[in-house]
Amino acid sequence: MSFPELPQSAPGEVLLVCTCYEDGKALWAGLLDEVGGRREGDVFILGGDGVRLRLVQGSGWDYLHGGNVPALVPGGGLAPPVVALADIPVVYGGDGPLLVDLAAIPGRGVRVPSARLGEILAALLGGGLAFDDLVRNMDRYGMYQGDGGRPAFPAPTVPTCRPFPALPSTAAALLVRTSFDDEEGWHTLLDELGGADEDGWVGVDLDPDEIDAENYPLEALVVDDRAFEGLWPGQVPALVPPEKHTTLVALAEARTFAEPGRPLTVVDLYDTPGQSAVLPCREVGSMACNLEIGNMDFHEFVVVEGMEQWWEG
Numbered sequence: 001m002s003f004p005e006l007p008q009s010a011p012g013e014v015l016l017v018c019t020c021y022e023d024g025k026a027l028w029a030g031l032l033d034e035v036g037g038r039r040e041g042d043v044f045i046l047g048g049d050g051v052r053l054r055l056v057q058g059s060g061w062d063y064l065h066g067g068n069v070p071a072l073v074p075g076g077g078l079a080p081p082v083v084a085l086a087d088i089p090v091v092y093g094g095d096g097p098l099l100v101d102l103a104a105i106p107g108r109g110v111r112v113p114s115a116r117l118g119e120i121l122a123a124l125l126g127g128g129l130a131f132d133d134l135v136r137n138m139d140r141y142g143m144y145q146g147d148g149g150r151p152a153f154p155a156p157t158v159p160t161c162r163p164f165p166a167l168p169s170t171a172a173a174l175l176v177r178t179s180f181d182d183e184e185g186w187h188t189l190l191d192e193l194g195g196a197d198e199d200g201w202v203g204v205d206l207d208p209d210e211i212d213a214e215n216y217p218l219e220a221l222v223v224d225d226r227a228f229e230g231l232w233p234g235q236v237p238a239l240v241p242p243e244k245h246t247t248l249v250a251l252a253e254a255r256t257f258a259e260p261g262r263p264l265t266v267v268d269l270y271d272t273p274g275q276s277a278v279l280p281c282r283e284v285g286s287m288a289c290n291l292e293i294g295n296m297d298f299h300e301f302v303v304v305e306g307m308e309q310w311w312e313g
């Protein structure tokens with residue numbers, strides 16, 4: 001899957017891109033009424049804040065995800081610090097628009113209440129608010145200042161300051177090693193996941209009669225490459241190629257080799273790109289299975305601060 005380049009935005013203007021279509025028609029649901037602006041052609045002037053929101057629509061951007069956005073920003077000129085998406089959770093879930101970072105950690109996202117879009121964009125453009133502030137104050141649903149509870153394992157906001165290559169393209173899950181200080185621990189982790197085959201996969205060709213439905217095995221392509229050492233969750237979405245719908249990316253970080261249960265940091269690629277959920281390696285297979293069939297949403301696996309972790313109940 002490839003997407004067309006986004007249009008160049010004017011100074012002080014933010015693109016609002018529709019990424020959900022039916023028979024080629026852009027679906028905005030009630031978003032354009034909820035943002036509280038006045039329309040002038042393809043531009044919305046948002047409330048008293050004066051933010052100019054340019055509507056971008058075209059079926060070529062159907063199913064565009066936040067992590068795909070940085071690669072579509074045209075070169076030359078002044079790049080906008082943020083792009084807003086009206087995506088599937090907005091149209092069918094009633095969620096707020098997704099803001100995608102293009103400056104600090106390109107590709108990560110945070111949702112904001114529709115009625116506060118003008119206020120928040122004005123603060124971002126004016127320097128009164130940084131994207132890191134949005135990330136640090138989002139709830140388990142990825143909503144800025146939402147009431148869903150603070151994640152027990154908030155996504156870090158200080159990235160490794162070096163470029164990373166693209167991750168492999170796969171429709172399954174990826175298990176990416178980001179810590180290389182414990183070789184024995186890494187091989188033990190792979191053994192616990194069923195062992196890697198000669199093609200670099202774990203969890204494939206298992207006997208269905210031996211699968212524990214309560215601890216469904218993780219089927220994932222293993223990425224064991226020092227080029228990804230120090231990779232943080234927020235940097236992951238922009239590295240996932242858009243050609244296939246990768247289920248999730250699980251990071252084997254330093255925490256994996258230091259804590260009981262060998263917890264993996266799983267990265268959301270779609271609802272709130274870059275948001276993380278930390279859970280024991282034995283639980284990640286069930287998570288991948290439920291996400292793939294649409295039985296559960298990513299936020300249901302995010303542990304809330306001060307609450308018992310469900311696998312310990």
